[in-house]
Amino acid sequence: MGEKDLEIEETSPPRREDETKTQVGKVKKKKKVKAEKRGVCHVSRVPPRMDHVKLRQVLSQFGEIQRIYLVPEAVAAQMNRKRAGGFRGQAxxxxxxxxxxxxxxxxxxxxxxxxxxxxRKRSSFYYDIWNVKYLSKIKWDDVTDEIAQRHAVREQKLALELSAAKRERDFYLTQVDKSRALSSIEERMKKKQKVQQESGVISDFPSDQFAPKVIRQFPQKKPVADQAGKLKPSLSKDVLAGVSSISPIPCCGERGPKNLFVQSIGHRYFAATPEEYANRNYANNESEYTTVINSITAQRKTTKGNITMKRIGYLLEHGVFKKWLTGKGPEDELRKLGLLDCLGIYDHSLAIKVGVHFFLCYNLPELSEPASVFYIKEMRKLMDGHNLEERDWFFGLILQSKIFNPVKRGGKVFLSPDYSQSKEQQRQITLRRIQYLVEHGFSKDWPTIKGPEDELRKLALLDCLFIYDHSLSIKMGVHFLLWGGAIQFFSTKRHHDKWLKDTEDYVVKGCFSMTELGHGSNVRGIETVTTYDSSTGEFVINTPCESAQKYWIGGAANHATHTIVFSQLIIDGGNQGVHAFIAQIRDENGDICPNIRIADCGHKIGLNGVDNGRIWFDNVRVPRENLLNSVVDVSPDGKYLTAIKDPDQRFAAFLSPLTSGRVTITASAVYSAKVSKALFGEYVAVKRSKKPFKGLGLEHMNTSRPVIPSQLTSSTMRQAQFRNDIFCLRERDLLERFAAEVSQCQAQGKSKEYAFTLNYQLAEDLGRAFSDRAVLHTFLDAEASVTSGPLKNVLDLVRSMYVLVTLEEDAAFLRYGYLLMDNAAIVRKEVAKQCSELRPHALSLVSSFGLPDAFLSPIAFNWVEANASSSEQN
Known part of the structure; x- marks a missing residue:
């Protein structure tokens, strides 16, 4: 069978063939494979350039394939793809x-x-994902029936559409012909009547015979008429005359106030007379004038010779713009539009200027946001957890100093780093900010604290630091947590007495030299070498190759005076593993010490306040006492002393204190999310994109997703037991899968590390499942401490949202069958429904973050006033 025949066989719809004819014409029953042993799989998506031949080649390696049928792509989709320049073959x-x-x-x-x-990587579908489902209890004949039914339905729909189109076309053509005939008759009769009138013959046909016939009448609104019976305009005469600088009125007297509106055209003056404005008694003390008067006054000062601004000022003084901002009824809107139309007739620039001031002028909409149903302070206490007074003290501390770049915008003070500064300026101001905080007790007792309360205070202040500037928080974290933490946890009393006090006072500026160019997270593989010289009682540190240079070390480029060096310890030719040493890299004057080279890592996209650098060591000698010796020590004669004999356990004990740095990085992400959510919530609460929705508050949050609730499913998903069970099921099942895969790899002779790496996808899913479940249980523990009431109800709603959003976003629930495909759409609908329930509490939840206004930005408040040219900036 040729290739062409094969294509016809496999791409044409499957057919039932129970009998075949032999060459002599006799009918014999075809020997069939037992149907019950066959299995059918459905491929819901076929990648481009994948045809039946390639599909058979790929899948036949798993077992023998009987038949394949691929549905050709729709003609419309194929044409769109070709027009867009995509794959031009059959898909x-x-x-x-x-x-x-x-x-x-x-x-x-x-x-x-x-x-x-x-x-193969060059394959066009190398990165595509398989979408294959086994069709249980489905035979090939069932597939045939399904395809035939689809064809029949499609042809029936096409026939109905063609029939409807034909009827519509025929009706249109009939009406066109009828219209032409009537028009011809009417034209002919008109000519005949005209000839008869000219000859004096009385026509037998009435003149209105071919006039449009009234078939049906609808009641209309009666036009308003004055006493003389004339129709009144939609606006009264006095309103239209309010800006009658536009109507052509001959003026023989004075040419208007200050010649603002009057022009001489052909010996005639066109203007509004001053008397038309003098009779007005509009009060100028209305609240809506405040914003507009201030804005216009500021512009009039900066545009002394601008005639347009003078004209606006004149109209404003005479009450033309009364109630333009506060008017709510249809009459006020009609008055406003009428006046603006008149302005447009006179001068487009004047009309545009007025429209910008009044139609686009910012004013806070009346929010429909109800008062908070729970105590915001109690919610903040649950979120922050501890040390609320210390957090507020820190916020007040940095508001007192100008080095934190306070900027006054729209009557409010905001704190934000100046990212327009150069790299050197940002580094210098970050150093000054650290010195300011240290002088005011921000880091008091940090290197020496031991109790849990002191540790919680440190973490609380670091949380607040993340809100202001990541460069500042990272530079302080490197000094106090990495450098100071290494001395505190890796060393003994001899180091504590010498280094911790200077670390607290920022006299010694430390950095942390662990990462190398060739070794990042692989600490055991670092190449820096330290050899003990027993003759002098010193350690000699060397960078043996370029990949061993200490790389991206925070604080090393400009300010650090000392560093913790991680290197391989060599004693009597034997490698004892990775150890940490204290090495001085700059002297008291800030000059780099001998045998040390330091290079700047340069400009970064963000975090330019941190001076990251690279360090090379060339036979740098440090005293024996500079070995951090909480786990191991070296005697003066070169003996290696340790109580932990197992190298793995010794290494784990050595690095375990460093996990606190990872915790603070996670906390920084949480607080960055808090700031962004606070800005978003406040901004959308005052941003009105369309005037008809004024007063709804968070308008677009109401209509972001359509809600079609299902009562039974909704009540099931709101049960706390369901939320807990689905998380626990996912974690337990993934753990069993991961353990089975690792055991299978180990049974094949592979190491545990290789088995873990080979199953990294399962490990990622398991890690997320554990984290999500831990967060849920932490939430439940915090919620259990709250008594019944509005606060507990809101917490339950937030917890339910967290669970449902996780179900919606994590593909593992569908991938491993914890959630059926049909239920995925129901979960999405429930998310939308609970979003609408959570919306009234949005601003209250944002307020419970405890973020001062100064740590946000003007976009969260009166963003128009803050960006006005008259807004004061410091």
């Missing part, structure tokens, strides 16, 4: 594959679904 939308064995079909679906197709 397929879905397909079915029949394996000769049911077990093979099941195995293929379970193994390939959701996995990358792979193959």
């Amino acid at each position: 397929f939308s879905e397909g079915w594959v029949e394996f000769t064995k049911k077990s093979v079909a099941k195995r293929v679906a379970n193994m390939l679904n959701g996995q990358q197709m792979g193959g």
Whole structure:
């Protein structure tokens, strides 16, 4: 069978063939494979350039394939793809594959679904994902019936559409012909009547015979008429005359106030007379005038010779713009539009200027946000957890100093680093800010604290630091947590007495030299070498190659005076593993010490306040006492002393204190999210994109997703037991899967590390499952301490949202079958429903973050006034 025949066989719809004719014409029954042993898989998406031949080649390695059918792509989609410059060949939308064995079909679906197709990297579908599902209890004949039904439905729909289009076309053509005939008759009769009138003959046909006939009348609004019976304009005469600088009125007297509006055209003056304005008694003390008067007054000062601003000022003084901002009824809106139309007739620039001032003028909409149903302070206490007074003390501390760049915008003071400064300026101001905080007791007793309360205070202040500037928080974290933490936890009393006090006072400025160019997180593989010289009682530190240079070390480029060096310790030719040493890299004058080279890592996209650098050591000698010796020590004669004999356990004990740095990085992400959510919530509460929705508050949050609730499903998903069970099920099942995969790899002779690496995808899913479940249980523990009431109700709603959003976003629930495909859409609808329930509490929840206004930005408040040219900036 040729290639062409094969294509016809596999791409044409499957047909039932129970009998075949022999060459002599006799009918024999075809020998069939037992149907019950066959299995059918459905491929819901076929990648571009994948056809039946390639699909058979890929899947046949798992087992024998009986038949394949791929559905050709729709013609419209194919044309759109070709017009867009995409793949121009035949593409397929879905397909079915029949394996000769049911077990093979099941195995293929379970193994390939959701996995990358792979193959050669140059393959056009290398990065595509398999979408394969085993069709249980489905035979190939069932697929045939389904395809035939689809064809029949499609043809029936097409026939109905064609029939409707034909009827519409015929009706249109009939009406066109009728219209032409009537028009011809009417034209002919008009000519005949005209001839008869000219000749004096009385026509037998009435003149209105061919006038439009009234078939049906609808009641209309009666036009308003004055006493003379004339129709009144939609606006009264006095309103239209309010800006009658536009109507052509001959003026023989004075040419208007200050010649603002009057022009001489052809010996005639066109203007509004002063008397038309003098009779007005509009009060000028209305509240809506305040914003506009201030804005116009400021512009009039800066545009002394601008005639347009003088005209606006004149109209404003005479009450033309009364109630333009506060008017709510239809009459006020009509008055405003009428006056603006008149301005447009006279001068477009004047009308545009007025429209910008009044129609685009910012004023806070009346929010429909109700009063908070819970105590915001109690919610903040639950969120922050501890040390609320210390947090508020820190906020007040940095508001007192100008080195934190306070800027006054729109009557409010905001704190934000000046990112327009150069790299050197940002580094210098970051150093000054650290010195300011240290002088005012921000880091008091940090290196020497031991109790949990002191540690919580430190973490609380670091949380607040993340809100203001990440460069500042990172530079302080390197000094106090990494450098100071290493001395505190890796060393003994001899180091504490010498270094901790100077560390607290920022006399010694430390950095942390662990990362190397060739070794980042692989600490055991670092290449820096330290050899003990027993003759002098010193350690000699060397950088043996370029990949061993200490890289991206925070604080090393400009300010650090000392560093903690991680290197391989060599004693009598034996490598004892990675150890930490104190080394001085700059003297009291800030000059780099001998045998040390330091280079700047340069400009970064963000965090330019941190002076990251690179360090090379060339036979740098440090005293024996500079070895951090909480776990190991070296005697003067070069003996290696340690109580932990196992190298793995010794290494773990050595690095365990460093995990606190990872915790603070996670906390910084949480507080960055708090700031962004606070800005978002406050901004959308005052941002009105369309005037008809004024007063709704967070308008677009109401209509972001359509809600079609399902009462039974909704009540099920709101149960606390359901939320807990689905998380625990995912974690337990993933743990069992991961353990089984690792055990299987180890049974094949592979190491545990290799087995973990090989199953990194399961490990990632398991890690997220554990974190999500831990967060949920932490939430439950905090919620248990709250008594019944509004606060507990809001907490339950927030917890429910967290669970449902996790179900919606994590594909593992569908990938491993914890959530059925049909339920995914129901979860999404429930998310939308609970979003609408949570919306009234949005601003209250944001307020409970405890973020002072100064740590946000003007966009969260009166952003128009803050960006006005008259806004004071310091």
